[in-house]
Amino acid sequence: MRVQLFGTCLVDTFFPETGEATLKLLRHFGVDVVYPHGQTCCGKPADSGGYSGAARKAAEHFISVFEGNDPIVIPSGSCASMVKNHYPELFKNDRRMKEKAEAVAERTYELTQFLVHVLKVHEAGLQGKGSITYHSSCQLTRELGVREEPLLLLESLRGAKFIQLPRADRCCGFGGIFMARLPEVSMALADEKADAIVSTGAETVTGCDHGCLMNIADALNRRGNAVKVKHIAAVFAEGLE
Amino acid sequence: MTGGETVNIFMDKAAKAGAEPVSVKDIGEMNRLLATILESTEQIYCPGVTEKECAVEIPEDRRTDDYRAASVCIEEVFGAIAETGSLICSSHGGKTVQAGLLPPHHVAIVSADRVYEKLDDFFSSCGDSPPTNITLETGPSRTADIELTLIVGVHGPERLSIIVL
Amino acid sequence: MSIFTRSVPFRANTIKALNDPSLRSALRHATETFAQKRSEAKASVPFEAWRDDASAMRSDVLSNLSGYLDLFRARAVRAGATVHLAKDAGSAREIIVSVLKQFSAKRIVKSKSMITEEIHLNSYLHQQGFNVVETDLGEYIIQLAQESPSHIIVPAVHKTRRQVGRLFAEKLGCDYTEDPFVLTKIVRRVLRDEFVSADAGISGANFAVADSGSIVIVTNEGNGRMVTTLPPLHIAVFSIEKIIPSLADLPKLLRTLTRSATGQTLSSYVSVITGSRKPGETTGATELHLVILDNGRSEIVNGEFREILKCVRCGACMNVCPVYRTVGGHAYASTYPGPMGIILTTLLERMERAHTLLDATTLCGACAEVCPVKVPLPRLLRRLRELRVEQDFTTQMERRGMDGFALAAQSPRIFHLGQKVARLSWPLLKKLDGNGALVRMPRPDPVTFTRRMQ
Numbered sequence: 001m002r003v004q005l006f007g008t009c010l011v012d013t014f015f016p017e018t019g020e021a022t023l024k025l026l027r028h029f030g031v032d033v034v035y036p037h038g039q040t041c042c043g044k045p046a047d048s049g050g051y052s053g054a055a056r057k058a059a060e061h062f063i064s065v066f067e068g069n070d071p072i073v074i075p076s077g078s079c080a081s082m083v084k085n086h087y088p089e090l091f092k093n094d095r096r097m098k099e100k101a102e103a104v105a106e107r108t109y110e111l112t113q114f115l116v117h118v119l120k121v122h123e124a125g126l127q128g129k130g131s132i133t134y135h136s137s138c139q140l141t142r143e144l145g146v147r148e149e150p151l152l153l154l155e156s157l158r159g160a161k162f163i164q165l166p167r168a169d170r171c172c173g174f175g176g177i178f179m180a181r182l183p184e185v186s187m188a189l190a191d192e193k194a195d196a197i198v199s200t201g202a203e204t205v206t207g208c209d210h211g212c213l214m215n216i217a218d219a220l221n222r223r224g225n226a227v228k229v230k231h232i233a234a235v236f237a238e239g240l241e
Numbered sequence: 242m243t244g245g246e247t248v249n250i251f252m253d254k255a256a257k258a259g260a261e262p263v264s265v266k267d268i269g270e271m272n273r274l275l276a277t278i279l280e281s282t283e284q285i286y287c288p289g290v291t292e293k294e295c296a297v298e299i300p301e302d303r304r305t306d307d308y309r310a311a312s313v314c315i316e317e318v319f320g321a322i323a324e325t326g327s328l329i330c331s332s333h334g335g336k337t338v339q340a341g342l343l344p345p346h347h348v349a350i351v352s353a354d355r356v357y358e359k360l361d362d363f364f365s366s367c368g369d370s371p372p373t374n375i376t377l378e379t380g381p382s383r384t385a386d387i388e389l390t391l392i393v394g395v396h397g398p399e400r401l402s403i404i405v406l
Numbered sequence: 407m408s409i410f411t412r413s414v415p416f417r418a419n420t421i422k423a424l425n426d427p428s429l430r431s432a433l434r435h436a437t438e439t440f441a442q443k444r445s446e447a448k449a450s451v452p453f454e455a456w457r458d459d460a461s462a463m464r465s466d467v468l469s470n471l472s473g474y475l476d477l478f479r480a481r482a483v484r485a486g487a488t489v490h491l492a493k494d495a496g497s498a499r500e501i502i503v504s505v506l507k508q509f510s511a512k513r514i515v516k517s518k519s520m521i522t523e524e525i526h527l528n529s530y531l532h533q534q535g536f537n538v539v540e541t542d543l544g545e546y547i548i549q550l551a552q553e554s555p556s557h558i559i560v561p562a563v564h565k566t567r568r569q570v571g572r573l574f575a576e577k578l579g580c581d582y583t584e585d586p587f588v589l590t591k592i593v594r595r596v597l598r599d600e601f602v603s604a605d606a607g608i609s610g611a612n613f614a615v616a617d618s619g620s621i622v623i624v625t626n627e628g629n630g631r632m633v634t635t636l637p638p639l640h641i642a643v644f645s646i647e648k649i650i651p652s653l654a655d656l657p658k659l660l661r662t663l664t665r666s667a668t669g670q671t672l673s674s675y676v677s678v679i680t681g682s683r684k685p686g687e688t689t690g691a692t693e694l695h696l697v698i699l700d701n702g703r704s705e706i707v708n709g710e711f712r713e714i715l716k717c718v719r720c721g722a723c724m725n726v727c728p729v730y731r732t733v734g735g736h737a738y739a740s741t742y743p744g745p746m747g748i749i750l751t752t753l754l755e756r757m758e759r760a761h762t763l764l765d766a767t768t769l770c771g772a773c774a775e776v777c778p779v780k781v782p783l784p785r786l787l788r789r790l791r792e793l794r795v796e797q798d799f800t801t802q803m804e805r806r807g808m809d810g811f812a813l814a815a816q817s818p819r820i821f822h823l824g825q826k827v828a829r830l831s832w833p834l835l836k837k838l839d840g841n842g843a844l845v846r847m848p849r850p851d852p853v854t855f856t857r858r859m860q
Binding site (some may be wrong): 009011013014015016019041045047048050051052057058060061137139142143144174178179183187188189191215218 | 417421846860
């Protein structure tokens with residue numbers, strides 16, 4: 001089977017190793033991965049800020065770059081939700097674009113959704129090591145409804161110990177432009193998240209969204225804590241031969 | 242649901258809300274119960290309007306006519322709601338609802354056959370011309386305004402006893 | 407820094423709040439407790455179905471609000487109440503004062519009412535020479551402290567017992583104690599005198615029932631009952647969206663309201679007051695005056711933000727909001743804080759004042775999950791942010807940044823050039839950004855994922 005991979009602008013710019021891990025993971029399970037080179041950003045930063053014009057431009061570009069019928073896989077809950085839930089809404093006054101948006105939305109998967117529902121990776125299980133805890137991001141859970149999939153995958157890790165994070169679905173304070181507009185509150189929320197993470201004693205904290213992970217890593221960094229922060233794609237890719 | 246089951250649910254919920262519900266078989270048992278609840282309390286107010294209120298036995302010298310100065314009000318209330326463990330106090334028939342509000346101890350007598358199962362059962366029966374005041378009373382008065390510490394007994398009664406007869 | 411001096415200085419307020427450890431600890435305790443209690447309360451009941459029912463009923467009312475309002479007025483008058491319609495805060499205050507003067511009322515007891523906060527009633531009455539005493543324990547505390555409420559259910563949640571103890575010792579002259587039990591009993595004694603000697607009681611109303619002309623007051627302390635039945639004159643103030651069709655609809659809301667607010671199955675007292683005292687009755691105010699306030703609601707109900715008017719003021723959204731939980735209600739400097747507060751404040755007080763409040767959300771969606779009447783709070787917040795941009799209440803720098811973003815998003819070449827420029831000028835960008843977001847982000851990678859895929 002073949003998929004189109006949308007890396008996301010955060011991965012492309014700051015965390016390319018996550019893109020590589022996603023690629024490795026999908027290929028390992030026999031998926032042929034196409035990377036449309038015209039890809040840029042899904043438009044979420046503009047959309048959350050209320051800049052719908054700019055968001056629409058990003059969305060139009062995405063839709064044209066990702067034309068076709070293959071599933072689109074995205075290692076980010078917020079980007080996947082932007083495409084699946086907000087694209088059709090952005091074009092509600094443009095019937096032609098709305099139809100295209102709905103078609104694209106229908107074939108889009110957040111990574112763990114794809115791994116569980118299409119590839120059924122959790123059934124065979126994966127390899128891991130050390131102790132891991134998991135932060136569940138807001139758009140991933142509340143907009144996309146992806147709550148079980150990452151847990152199924154993490155719990156299937158042989159060789160690794162999964163520790164439940166207290167108040168895992170509480171916002172970490174990233175919120176996209178929120179981090180820039182109210183940095184003090186953002187840091188305070190990230191600190192609380194870091195407190196919870198440290199309390200688990202886990203060696204690694206993982207999640208599906210780099211925005212959150214970046215904010216969490218900063219909080220851990222500021223207190224000189226050595227807990228590793230890894231995207232879930234990297235956690236799974238590491239365990240592959 | 243049988244009447245007995247409804248009463249049991251009412252008693253359970255009322256107790257959970259901090260009231261002290263007891264079910265009695267007859268007037269005699271009610272008065273024996275009252276004697277223990279009231280012990281040597283003075284300044285007892287009882288309207289003496291309904292049949293059950295008139296059957297309440299309290300020595301004259303421990304009674305008062307002024308509910309504002311009373312330490313306890315014993316009265317029969319309109320009914321109750323099992324779902325929430327609530328009493329229904331109503332101004333219907335000239336009843337003085339605030340008599341059960343001001344004294345620190347409210348002793349409410351409820352007829353077992355006037356216990357509604359659900360809130361809906363009661364409110365649907367109210368129609369569009371209810372009496373001036375209907376109050377659902379669920380447990381004693383309470384607050385958590387200071388540090389979310391639950392304190393029972395604020396402006397309204399500090400203690401709510403319920404006798405189901 | 408805000409470029410519009412009339413807007414709420416929200417960021418500065420959050421910094422103040424973050425530097426107040428006693429406030430932070432009080433907030434943490436309160437919001438955790440409420441969220442926990444709500445969870446427990448909904449666990450063994452069909453709460454989702456109840457939310458659907460409550461939401462549907464509230465939507466139904468809003469789509470025929472003026473019809474229900476007319477019915478309410480007719481029925482309330484039939485039951486003996488005097489009904490006044492107030493277009494805005496100013497006229498509501500004047501109506502209330504004229505009613506008080508009509509009955510020569512001087513001493514007034516008041517039960518907690520957010521609408522009276524919204525119209526700034528207490529300070530106006532005080533100016534006009536009336537003696538007004540708040541009787542809800544939390545409101546009484548903040549009245550003594552001359553502060554405004556910080557939460558719509560527990561107005562004094564930001565105060566520790568020590569602070570309350572010191573306040574009472576200072577203002578009431580009693581011995582210092584920090585025991586909440588003793589503090590509460592002091593207030594019981596002090597206010598009992600006020601209740602029985604008051605000329606008038608002023609309350610709000612949680613709901614107004616159209617077909618019976620009744621108002622419904624939901625409380626725990628008993629002060630609501632005393633304020634509305636002991637004084638000869640009772641004035642109830644509420645806004646038009648509080649209306650529900652009939653008493654048969656009340657249970658749907660009661661079930662979800664109290665569980666969402668405090669985790670209780672039902673609060674200690676639910677009073678349904680229908681008109682004034684009738685001949686032969688011994689309960690109820692002899693004069694009941696209802697002041698029904700519009701204050702911008704009829705404009706909202708006819709617009710795209712109608713759903714915010716479904717709000718039943720339970721406070722659940724603020725208990726789970728990451729921003730409210732961290733900084734508390736005072737930072738919003740508005741009658742209503744938290745998610746529903748941002749929306750209502752922006753609609754009632756306009757973008758000019760409230761646009762900074764629109765920053766106070768991460769759009770995490772926790773609020774929508776707990777709203778008992780399913781107000782789509784994140785959707786409304788996002789839409790208000792869109793309006794904020796359209797009405798030009800964002801900075802020039804941000805708008806230019808977004809223009810640049812739009813260009814880059816449509817052109818891979820510009821996008822990748824932008825990445826390169828950002829990486830090369832990263833130290834300079836961080837310096838320019840101050841203590842914003844960039845300093846908390848890693849430096850861009852020299853080899854982008856796209857490059858690795860070539």
